[in-house]
Amino acid sequence: MDFSFSQETLMMQETLRKFITEEMLPLQEKHKLDREKPPPADLCKQMRKRSAELGFYGIDMPEDVGGMDIPAADRCLLFEESGKHDNVFANEVFGGAGGPTPVLLACNDKQKEKYLLPLMKGDITTCFGLSEPGAGSDATNIQTMAVKKGDKWILNGRKHYITNGPSADFAMVFASNDRAKRAKGGITCFLVDRDTPGADFDHPQHTMDGDGWVGELVFEDCEVPAENLLGQVGAGFSLAMKWINDGRLNICAGSVGIAKRMLKLSLDYARQREAFGTAIGNFQLIQAMLADMATDIFAAENMMYRAAWMKDQGQDIRKEAAMVKLFGAEMVNRVVDQAMQIHGGMGFMRETPIEHVMRQVRVYRIFEGTSEIQRLTIAKNLLKE
Ligand SMILES: Cc1cc2nc3c(=O)[nH]c(=O)nc-3n(C[C@H](O)[C@H](O)[C@H](O)COP(=O)(O)OP(=O)(O)OC[C@H]3O[C@@H](n4cnc5c(N)ncnc54)[C@H](O)[C@@H]3O)c2cc1C
Incomplete structure (x- = not known):
C-alpha cells in the first residue's frame, strides 16, 4: 500500500x-x-x-x-x-451539509438546472432534513407525512437540528409516503424551496457551539409541486444513505486535522511553560499525555487512509467507515481534553482556541450516527461476515 x-x-x-x-x-x-x-x-x-x-x-x-x-x-x-x-x-x-452532496445526483435535468448547478457555484445553499423530534438514531421512524393531492404533495411535520436549516435556500426533506414501509419504499425525498407556502425555516436553535448553525424546519399543509420530488417515490432512504460512508470519512479527516492542531499547541506550550523551575514538557506525566495524543492521532490517520484506499479500490467500506467515524470522533475529543489539561487554567480561558474546539467537537460523537450507532453497524457487519 x-x-x-x-x-x-x-x-x-x-x-x-x-x-x-x-x-x-x-x-x-x-x-x-x-x-x-x-x-x-x-x-x-x-x-x-x-x-x-x-x-x-x-x-x-x-x-x-x-x-x-x-x-x-x-x-x-x-x-x-x-x-x-x-x-x-x-x-x-x-460545502458540507449546506452544499452539494451525492444525494442530489438523483436530480433530473430540470432539477439539476434549478438546484444542483447553482449549488455547485456557491450561489445558493441547502440543508439535509431527515432528523425529527421522534426520529434521530431511529431515522426510518420519521413522522413527517407526504400525501399526494393532484399535481402536488402536501407535507406536514417538523424536522430539527438541521445544519444550515436557518439559512438554506431549499431543503432536501425526507417524508413518509407510507409509514408501514419505512426504509423499504416508505420514505420519499422532496426539494422544498424556502419560500414555499406552508414551509417555515426560520427556527434557529441554540447549541453548545453557538446559535443559528442548526434549526427546525416546520411544514404545515406545505404544498410541494410534484416536479420537486427527488428520484422515485419511496426511494428516499436509500438516497439519504448514499452520502453516509463519505460523510463518515470526512468527519474523521476533519478530526485528524483538529487533533494535529491541538497537539502542536500542546507541544509549544509544554516547551515554553515553566513550573517548579523547568519546562512542563520535562515532566513525564505531561510527556505521557503528548505521547498518547500523538499515538491516537496516528491510529486515526492510518485507519482513515486505509479505509479511503479500500473505497478507491472499489471495496464496500460500510463497516470500516463506521469504525473510522467512531474512532475519529472519540479520538479528537480525547485529544482536545488532553490539550486542555496540558494548558492548565490557560486552556479553559478564551485566550486559547481549546475551549471552543472542545465545544465544537463534542457533537462529532453524536451527529452523522452516534458512537453507539457506529458500534451497532460494526457489530452487525461483523456478525454477517
Ligand atoms: C449539531 C447537530 C447537527 C445536526 N445536523 C443534522 C442535519 O443536518 N440533518 C439531519 O437530518 N440531522 C442532523 N442532526 C441530527 C443527528 O443526526 C441526530 O442528533 C443523531 O442521529 C442522534 O439522534 P437523537 O439526537 O435523536 O438521539 P437519540 O436517537 O434519541 O439517541 C439518544 C441516545 O440513545 C442512544 N441510542 C439510540 N438508539 C440506540 C440503540 N439502538 N442502541 C444503543 N444506543 C442507542 C444514542 O446513541 C444516544 O446516546 C444534527 C444534530 C446535531 C446535534
Whole structure:
C-alpha cells in the first residue's frame, strides 16, 4: 500500500492552505467573527463562490456537474488540511451539509438546472432534513407525512437540528409516503424551496457551539409541486444513505486535522511553560499525555487512509467507515481534553482556541450516527461476515 500523495494532490493541499490562511482567516479577523453565530450571509457567499472558483466547493461531486470527482484518500487529505485551521468559514470550503452532496445526483435535468448547478457555484445553499423530534438514531421512524393531492404533495411535520436549516435556500426533506414501509419504499425525498407556502425555516436553535448553525424546519399543509420530488417515490432512504460512508470519512479527516492542531499547541506550550523551575514538557506525566495524543492521532490517520484506499479500490467500506467515524470522533475529543489539561487554567480561558474546539467537537460523537450507532453497524457487519 502506497501512502504517498501525487505532486498534484500536494499542490491542491497547498492551494487550500493558502486560500484558508490568506483569504478566509483575514476576512474572519477583519470582521471579528467567531463561532457564536454563523458569519453574515454575504461573506459566506463570497467565500463559497471563491472556493467554487478554486475547485474546492463540491470537490467530491462528478466532473459533469462541476466537481473534481477526486479519490477518497485525496479528499481526506484536504479535509484534514481544512481541520487544521480555526476557520469560521469552514462550511464554505467544501460545502458540507449546506452544499452539494451525492444525494442530489438523483436530480433530473430540470432539477439539476434549478438546484444542483447553482449549488455547485456557491450561489445558493441547502440543508439535509431527515432528523425529527421522534426520529434521530431511529431515522426510518420519521413522522413527517407526504400525501399526494393532484399535481402536488402536501407535507406536514417538523424536522430539527438541521445544519444550515436557518439559512438554506431549499431543503432536501425526507417524508413518509407510507409509514408501514419505512426504509423499504416508505420514505420519499422532496426539494422544498424556502419560500414555499406552508414551509417555515426560520427556527434557529441554540447549541453548545453557538446559535443559528442548526434549526427546525416546520411544514404545515406545505404544498410541494410534484416536479420537486427527488428520484422515485419511496426511494428516499436509500438516497439519504448514499452520502453516509463519505460523510463518515470526512468527519474523521476533519478530526485528524483538529487533533494535529491541538497537539502542536500542546507541544509549544509544554516547551515554553515553566513550573517548579523547568519546562512542563520535562515532566513525564505531561510527556505521557503528548505521547498518547500523538499515538491516537496516528491510529486515526492510518485507519482513515486505509479505509479511503479500500473505497478507491472499489471495496464496500460500510463497516470500516463506521469504525473510522467512531474512532475519529472519540479520538479528537480525547485529544482536545488532553490539550486542555496540558494548558492548565490557560486552556479553559478564551485566550486559547481549546475551549471552543472542545465545544465544537463534542457533537462529532453524536451527529452523522452516534458512537453507539457506529458500534451497532460494526457489530452487525461483523456478525454477517
Ligand atoms: C449539531 C447537530 C447537527 C445536526 N445536523 C443534522 C442535519 O443536518 N440533518 C439531519 O437530518 N440531522 C442532523 N442532526 C441530527 C443527528 O443526526 C441526530 O442528533 C443523531 O442521529 C442522534 O439522534 P437523537 O439526537 O435523536 O438521539 P437519540 O436517537 O434519541 O439517541 C439518544 C441516545 O440513545 C442512544 N441510542 C439510540 N438508539 C440506540 C440503540 N439502538 N442502541 C444503543 N444506543 C442507542 C444514542 O446513541 C444516544 O446516546 C444534527 C444534530 C446535531 C446535534
